[in-house]
Amino acid sequence: MRKVISFTRIRYVMIALSVVVIVGGAIATFSIGGFNLGIDFQAGLSQRVAIDPAVRSVTVEEVRSALDEIDGLQVNTIGVLADQEFAVRVRDEGTIDDFGNVMSNRILEILRARYGDDAVDEVESSYVGPRFSADLARQSFVLIFVALFLILAYIAFRFRVVYALSAIAALVHDVAFMLVFIGVTQIEVSTATMAAVLTIIGYSLNDTIVIFDRIRENEHTMRDSAFPVIIDTSITQSLSRTVITSITTLLAVTSIYVFATGAIQDFALNLIVGVIIGTYSSIFIASPFLLHAQQTVRKRRRKAAAKKPAVDQQKSVEGKKQTPETVAAATGASTDAILRELGARKASAPGAKGPARGKKKKKK
Template identity: 40%
Template structure:
């Protein structure tokens, strides 16, 4: 986007955000395409919330190795179970996988039997190590599929309602930029999860929806300033107004992002388990959301404005 003709104007702003808008648009497009490619190629590492199965969280007073837990679990008849160390307090997450029966009643019975077998086996084998069963979660495969479908619908409906809200709150030339910006943030975040094969569960979905809300708030502040500056700089081009608006809200954007990242960093360092996973998702979202509010949403508003002006 050519903004060289505005640079001598003192009211243009200290930073030329739109001068490299085309470059950043290409980078964003590549990131989204790459993220979609990774998602389709590798898929997601779904937690039991979406894939179904049984998880048992155990903690030991004495140090116990992952290999030993895996061996004991295999001896109990669950050789395909996975064992994951969580935190630094001798805590482990044991996933038994999906257990099916001929009908719901038999499935529930077999799940309960499996839970009793594993918990009793651990208490017998690790009695000296001071084993404590912290948590047991079980989700049937049908419920997992239902949660997965409802999760996708939640994201879809949130984007749809945001499209309608922004359209009425500002103008429909702003709405596509806001929604594409949020789609950009969500896809890149999920692409990183797919690439790293981090577990995707209900908490991850909650974090993604939080990212959408955070990024939307940042974008709305920028759009609001653009709308105000359109009235103040009536004789200037729309691209000039957008760049001036980005400069106006820059300090607010950076301060909000930095203070949010401080809180997220604290959770990443001091928390564990679900809270740490939630913080990891938010950390990605804050960085990507801050970038997209400046280099995705605003240039798209200009593109839509240019398109509608030609009609």
């Protein structure tokens, strides 16, 4: 049997480390002015521009370089590269009146001066107002909370409530860490960023459920072991699967980050960090929270058992009879005490027969 690693022994150190990083990152984010909101969550211009490939062959990097003097700019390719159609987005900082028309004309002037009047055409131009962007931001956060609630309900149904609460604690940790990372690095917050956060929630949940499933299985096969030992054993048994899955996922996502550009590259970077944090939280956040929750439940059971006879605790949650040994483990009472109480109850039950006595023979 492989050596069991004592993950629960360092749980307080790891939780404290996470708290320090998240709090420090939050302070740093707000000290530099908050999140770098894209026009999905802030007012701005969205424009589609086509450059005739017959006149001039250009890349998205060259278009970005040509428009580099404009602040808050984002340029991405639309469709096939050979079509040379680009999506240009610019944030409205509130310093220019009639921002949509002014900025749209300015972009066209710069591109036509660089590539020629006949080569550049405007396909579409629209202005996203502040009210729409605020509604979109609110809906995105509502979506995250709805996802967390549905996850809570699913895990509570499949496992127990303590498992569900522990999984949610790990997911909240992951979301908080991702938001701090996005804020400190000033990655633009867009719909792609929200998609990355939701993807990480699903990935982290998958890792957590694998470990929880092994813990639930070992609760039945290791009845005589303490719960911290069960958790350490379960994590050790699942460790190779968790590490291999994370490494293979990171290889795929890293290749996207290396070869992609723009919003896709930011999406891949968020996934890289999220996979690492999700793996970390399933081991060092979810399981310690489960241990704490389980210990709290057992303490409450012992207090309740102290107020009434231990034999009354024989029925499990499912309503099935348990052995005196399992009742002792659940209530904290000794097995001998439970057996004595059972014997006393049987002896005092109505219809119970006393010790047999020999009949006296009648004298003739």
